[in-house]
Amino acid sequence: MCGIVGGVTQRNVLGILVEGLKRLEYRGYDSAGVALVEPTGDLTIRKALGKVSELQKELADKPTRGNLGIAHTRWATHGKPSQANAHPHYSDHIAIVHNGIIENHEPLREQLSADGYEFITETDTEVIAHLLHKVYEQEQNLFSALQKTVAQLEGAYGLAVISSREPERIVAARSGSPLVIGIGIEENFLASDQMALRQVTDRFVYLEEGDMVDLRRETYSIVNRTGETVDRPITKIAEADEVVDKGHYRHFMQKEIFEQARVIGNTLQGRIGQHKVLEQVFGTSAADIFDQVQRVQIIACGTSYHSGLVCKYWLEDWAGIPCDIEVASEYRYRKVVVSPGTLFVTISQSGETADTLAALRLAKELNYLASLTICNVPNSSLARESDLVFMTQAGPEIGVASTKAFTTQLVSLQLLTIVLGRRHQLSAEREAELVEALHSLPSLCEEVLSLDPEVLEMSEHFSEKHHSLFLGRGPQYPVAMEGALKLKEISYIHAESYPAGELKHGPLALVDSDMPIVAVAPNNDLLEKLKSNLEEVQARGGMLFVFADKDAGFKNNGSTKVINLPHVPASLEPIIYTLPLQQLSYHVAVLKGTDVDQPRNLAKSVTVE
Numbered sequence: 001m002c003g004i005v006g007g008v009t010q011r012n013v014l015g016i017l018v019e020g021l022k023r024l025e026y027r028g029y030d031s032a033g034v035a036l037v038e039p040t041g042d043l044t045i046r047k048a049l050g051k052v053s054e055l056q057k058e059l060a061d062k063p064t065r066g067n068l069g070i071a072h073t074r075w076a077t078h079g080k081p082s083q084a085n086a087h088p089h090y091s092d093h094i095a096i097v098h099n100g101i102i103e104n105h106e107p108l109r110e111q112l113s114a115d116g117y118e119f120i121t122e123t124d125t126e127v128i129a130h131l132l133h134k135v136y137e138q139e140q141n142l143f144s145a146l147q148k149t150v151a152q153l154e155g156a157y158g159l160a161v162i163s164s165r166e167p168e169r170i171v172a173a174r175s176g177s178p179l180v181i182g183i184g185i186e187e188n189f190l191a192s193d194q195m196a197l198r199q200v201t202d203r204f205v206y207l208e209e210g211d212m213v214d215l216r217r218e219t220y221s222i223v224n225r226t227g228e229t230v231d232r233p234i235t236k237i238a239e240a241d242e243v244v245d246k247g248h249y250r251h252f253m254q255k256e257i258f259e260q261a262r263v264i265g266n267t268l269q270g271r272i273g274q275h276k277v278l279e280q281v282f283g284t285s286a287a288d289i290f291d292q293v294q295r296v297q298i299i300a301c302g303t304s305y306h307s308g309l310v311c312k313y314w315l316e317d318w319a320g321i322p323c324d325i326e327v328a329s330e331y332r333y334r335k336v337v338v339s340p341g342t343l344f345v346t347i348s349q350s351g352e353t354a355d356t357l358a359a360l361r362l363a364k365e366l367n368y369l370a371s372l373t374i375c376n377v378p379n380s381s382l383a384r385e386s387d388l389v390f391m392t393q394a395g396p397e398i399g400v401a402s403t404k405a406f407t408t409q410l411v412s413l414q415l416l417t418i419v420l421g422r423r424h425q426l427s428a429e430r431e432a433e434l435v436e437a438l439h440s441l442p443s444l445c446e447e448v449l450s451l452d453p454e455v456l457e458m459s460e461h462f463s464e465k466h467h468s469l470f471l472g473r474g475p476q477y478p479v480a481m482e483g484a485l486k487l488k489e490i491s492y493i494h495a496e497s498y499p500a501g502e503l504k505h506g507p508l509a510l511v512d513s514d515m516p517i518v519a520v521a522p523n524n525d526l527l528e529k530l531k532s533n534l535e536e537v538q539a540r541g542g543m544l545f546v547f548a549d550k551d552a553g554f555k556n557n558g559s560t561k562v563i564n565l566p567h568v569p570a571s572l573e574p575i576i577y578t579l580p581l582q583q584l585s586y587h588v589a590v591l592k593g594t595d596v597d598q599p600r601n602l603a604k605s606v607t608v609e
């Protein structure tokens, strides 16, 4: 999704901006651009459709330099991906980059056209550039002009602006889309994600909703939504927090799949004793809140939503606590009835997903007991705005298709289920069993991940296919959903998931030899039911690909390919069975030659609704 980088420096800022854009590439984008005020005082803009490497070629053809600049990676929302629609956009001496969506861009565009402004792009952002230019004519000050401009905008934005008339400052505003200041030595920077600036600083100031900043080389000042000058804390980020390279792996996604044993260990570390979960890890006020929980409402998007679906099975089965789960984009636009004692839980890798964040803000106005987020990015908006925070410790996830974030979310949700459950129907004996199982999880993950060569072989059956069906029962149904999502995200093969028991209510009509059917088959009390469903598939000539417990009794034959997994405790099945499904989609995508880490049209962090 869109990314912003900016800097005001003594040295040439261009290289820092381009490096920043490269560090944001993982978020998904379709074009990139940069605007600089050159030493001559001229404003120059360079843009390119496609990757940052295309922008670098453009910059090599038409070099530029300067001490003040802003840069952007765009993920199209208004107007197709093109060089013209790429940011920065400009109006005479003003250049601007924007993350988010301006909802009232049409009336503003009409008004500005009537005023004589000419639009050369289809974007909502160009409207802001011209509006700012118009206001500047009165104000003659970039900061107050931006203040008066944003007052007229409806929607969500992270904005950074420069002007060749004021070459000493970047002005920026945050509302609904994150921005962070990076503090250097006699130079300052701005970005939508601190990751973009790790090469120049480890000190960051996170802007709050409604904040505006006047960023200069040696100083900066922040004004809040009511116009008061405010201090925001400086956060120092440790070096070890970030190791962003592929190592010996071909893709980030592959690396992240194989990291799962280790990062699951990190998520558990310090959170469980030998036989119990240490509930203080949910925060000092957690115990008081958890004592009052009667019900849980989970909200999330994408892969994070699937981990929430698994948690519903756990909360209701193990803890006896009713749980509702909904995708954020539905929840936030309907009337909800909140039962007393309901804990509001958001799940998010990035902590910045616009719909999930909006749902949290809405929930704060409703009668929830408290909010808790399960999140992977410290200092993200969800982490800062929730009452309780539980970090997943997956480390930076770069592949757009989420892998290690999902399994560490499942582990975290299991810990949450246990601490809530012990106040309800979960006995100390059961807790001890669950915790002992968790201790064995990292090594079980290693064992299952080592089946990679078998999964690779299986993937060859998929690369020429156009459709596929993923089946599971019980908590393995959301696992099948996640398996199908992975396959469609990165291999572009249409993949649908179904609870196996629903097969004969529709999808069975699709089954033929061209439609691979993937089944998740641990050896649990639903196995026999699942087997009958799979027989229905075979009877219709369908080809089965089964990830099964080694004792589940599946045999390889002409119409069934089986990968045997070790027997694992039922509480770990959703985590363990996810791993080979991730490997399957990875290998299919590699065989098909798609852009595994940055699949077309998708973004890592969806900061617009």
Ligand code: G6P
Pocket (backbone or CB within 6 Å): 301, 302, 303, 304, 347, 348, 349, 350, 351, 352, 353, 356, 400, 401, 402, 602, 603, 604, 605, 606
């Ligand atoms: C995007 C990503 C998915 C992710 C979803 C929710 O669609 O491509 O991988 O699951 O957003 O993101 P979150 O950061 O809230 O987990």
